[in-house]
Amino acid sequence: MVPILYQVVTSPPCRAVFMLTRAIGLKLELKDVNITEREQLKPEYLKLNPQHTVPLLDDDGFIFWDSHAINVYLINKYTNDSTLYPNDIKKRAIIDQRLHFDSGVAFSVLRRISVGIV
Ligand SMILES: N[C@@H](CCC(=O)N[C@@H](CS)C(=O)NCC(=O)O)C(=O)O
Secondary structure: OOOEEEEOOOOHHHHHHHHHHHHHOOOOEEEEOOOOOOHHHOHHHHHHOOOOOOOEEEEOOEEEEOHHHHHHHHHHHHOOOOOOOOOOHHHHHHHHHHHHHHHHHHHHHHHHHHHHHO
8 A cells, every 4th residue: 555645736845755755766646635725624634634734644544744754754664775864863963954944944934935926
């Protein structure tokens, strides 16, 4: 059973998961979430993710969200290639810093700017 990704094809965090799965050769089942129609706010989706965001991963019943957490999980579970998320603690610390920067700073700033334009 392949992992299921609830996604929006144009969403930057979803694209990050697509890039990672392409890099490690992992197939996903994709389920579109129509956020323009606010499908993410429906009770069925809120039951899966009370934070109502995409991407969300369902890996054989193990359900969680956030592209950064999903990518690290997929690397740990589905590849032995340690180059993407090295075991070396200093290299890993730099990657974690970039992930947290994206999560805590870059994405929210870019979202605020782009929501005003789109
Ligand atoms: N930090 C999250 C951000 C997820 C996020 O905000 N996704 C947007 C689409 S790009 C979303 O789901 N928006 C709908 C909503 O917040 O209700 C991640 O990396 O997965």
